[in-house]
Every structure is written in C-alpha cells, then in structure tokens.
Amino acid sequence: MKKILLGISIVIALLLLPHVAYAMHITEGILPPKWVIFWFVLVIPFVVIGTFRLKKKKKVVPGFLPLVGLVGAAVFVFSCFPIPVIGLNGMATAHPAGTGMSAVLLGPFVSVVIAGIALFIQALFLAHGGLTTLGVNIFSMGVLGSFSGYFAFRLAQRMGLKLFWCGFIAGVVSDLCTYMGTSIGLGLLVFEGDESFSVAMMHSAKAMLEIFVVFMATSQGPLCIAEGIVVGFALSYVYKVRPSILYNLRVIKEQ
Amino acid sequence: MIKCFTAFVFILCFAQSHILYAAGLDMPAAIENIEAEETVSSEEEGKWTGIDVSIVGKYAEKYGHPPRDPYINTDQGDLLLFVFTFFGLVGGIVIGYNFRKLFIEGKDNGSSPLPGQKAPRTRRR
Numbered sequence: 001m002k003k004i005l006l007g008i009s010i011v012i013a014l015l016l017l018p019h020v021a022y023a024m025h026i027t028e029g030i031l032p033p034k035w036v037i038f039w040f041v042l043v044i045p046f047v048v049i050g051t052f053r054l055k056k057k058k059k060v061v062p063g064f065l066p067l068v069g070l071v072g073a074a075v076f077v078f079s080c081f082p083i084p085v086i087g088l089n090g091m092a093t094a095h096p097a098g099t100g101m102s103a104v105l106l107g108p109f110v111s112v113v114i115a116g117i118a119l120f121i122q123a124l125f126l127a128h129g130g131l132t133t134l135g136v137n138i139f140s141m142g143v144l145g146s147f148s149g150y151f152a153f154r155l156a157q158r159m160g161l162k163l164f165w166c167g168f169i170a171g172v173v174s175d176l177c178t179y180m181g182t183s184i185g186l187g188l189l190v191f192e193g194d195e196s197f198s199v200a201m202m203h204s205a206k207a208m209l210e211i212f213v214v215f216m217a218t219s220q221g222p223l224c225i226a227e228g229i230v231v232g233f234a235l236s237y238v239y240k241v242r243p244s245i246l247y248n249l250r251v252i253k254e255q
Numbered sequence: 256m257i258k259c260f261t262a263f264v265f266i267l268c269f270a271q272s273h274i275l276y277a278a279g280l281d282m283p284a285a286i287e288n289i290e291a292e293e294t295v296s297s298e299e300e301g302k303w304t305g306i307d308v309s310i311v312g313k314y315a316e317k318y319g320h321p322p323r324d325p326y327i328n329t330d331q332g333d334l335l336l337f338v339f340t341f342f343g344l345v346g347g348i349v350i351g352y353n354f355r356k357l358f359i360e361g362k363d364n365g366s367s368p369l370p371g372q373k374a375p376r377t378r379r380r
Binding site: 025026027028029030031032063066067069070072073074076077080082084091092093094121123124125126127130131182186189190207211214215220238241242245 | 304306309322323325327338339352
C-alpha cells in the first residue's frame, strides 16, 4: 500500500510540475471600473451565503473539512492546469473548471466560496486572472459553473440516469456555463451607456454569442467532454470506495 | 508516508534548482547591439497558446480594453515557474493528504469520516 501511495504521490507531483497556465480567466485591466463594481456586488451575496453554509456544515458534518480540502485543492489545480487541446484554431491550451464536481459534492454555495479562494490565490500570485476581474471570474466559474453543474446533476438524477452519466452531464454543463459566463463578461464590454438599453443589450448579446461560439468551436468543446468524463469517474470512484460520503452529503439516496 | 513524500519534494526542488543553475551556466553571454532571436519554433508559430491570449485577449483589444500586467507580476523570468511549482506541490500535498484521510485510512480502519455511517462488522477470531 505504501508503495502505491508513494507512486501516486510521485505521479501527482510530476503532473503538477511547472506549467504556465493560460485559460478562460479574464485578465487584469480588461474590465472598466463600472463593470468591476457590478460583478463584485453580484457575487458578494453568493460568497457570504456560501461561507455561512460552510460553517454550518462543518459543525453538523465533522468529516466535511477533509472533503472541502480535497475538493478545494482539486478545483485550484484544475482551474490553472493548461491541457493541450487540438481544436479548430490549431494547437492551444485550455483548462477545466472543476466547480461542477465541487458543487455536486459540497453544494453550490460552498463551491462558490472554494472557487473564490482558488481564483484569489491565482490572481494574487500566479498572474492568472486578476484582482479587478475577480468578481466576473467568480461569477463565471463559481456561480454559473457551480449552480449549472448542480442542477444538471439533479435533473439527470430525476431522469433516472446512472451516477457516472449524472456526473458526466454535470461536468459538461458546468464547463459550458463557465465559458458562457466568460462570454457574458466580455460581451458586456460593448454595452454603451449612450445607446438605448435594448440596442445596447442587442449589441452585447451578439458579442456574447460570437465569443461563446468561438470558445466552443476552438479548444473548449473537446475539453468540456473531458471534464464530464473526469467528474463521472470521480463520483463513480467515491460511490465504489466510500458510498457513505455520498449518502451523508445527500448526493444520492441510501438504498 | 508523509515523510517520504516530503523528502521526495525536497529532492525534487533541490535537483530542479541545480538543473536550472546548470542550464544558466551554458547560456552564452549576450552580444551588444544584437537582439536575441526567438529560437523556440513552437513560439514562433504560436502553437499551444492559451485561449486567454488567443480569444479573451483578442476580444478585449477589439472592444478597446486591452489587458495589462497584474498588480503582483510574477510573470518575470523563472519566477512564474517557481510559483506554479510551489502552488502545484502544495495543491498536490493537500489532495494527497485528504485523499488518504478519506479513502485510505477511513476504509482500512472501518471508521467513518462522516457521521451517520455504520462501521463495518468485523469477525472475531
């Protein structure tokens, strides 16, 4: 067992060796001040509720913290892990989000907090994302990624799909919605105050759609499928090894 | 086990720093008035560019809001390499530690990491 653990540790360490991450995060300086404030105001309630939920679950569920540590570190690593993907734009790198998995396991609000912490560290030290764009990045990866993944999982469960496929759908939808959030953040840059609201919204919507199609048509399309497979396998593994974790977190009902 | 892993990390960091140092020694000194040319062909061709550069950056510039350097700019020389290595290792250790706590120790001991779980029955010999 020790040898296996050592082997896993070495593989993890080698996998996490130096990579320069380039991905979906909106970079520092792109957003004008009005949008910086808007996105921060939008995500603050989610982060506050998530923090309270985390504290509550920590008291009610003593073993919750190791799971938060595991999933939180996984989200951090996933979201700055550039995976080479060959898309229509040739050879490029993109990263998964990981918030679909965290939302299914820990709940969407706690997942927002985890995404916020991961994005804050990346913005501060890894030159990845930005402090002024933290709000919009939390919105896309944290809020949209988590809630879409969570509801997609629940919907797939109601449809009676197997756990792997529920996780797969959660991963795919979460990734798609994360990039949709990035497209919204970028698309709103063309929102001009001089125009009437409907015209400005039309221009923004057109820009959002264009960016989202470009995202999906290039590298992100294949990557969201890969993320779905990873989430599906992760949930299947937990169910196989420690199903009680899923029962106690009410991810699945005890049979 | 954690001791083994810590030792491995230290050896890795130690070896890596020496490799970087050795690579630095081999580099020829810069010649004045001659600009260094890009030697990596992949960078010339723009391969493996991140989509934040090729898509996010492109659209941000198109809409008149080009990106700028971060407040704490670690993208200088090998500094970015260092912070990615450091945080990657820290992330790996946290994942490994909690994975072991949840899936290895709990399973072997029959103890529950979460409340409400029944401990498996053990046969008396």
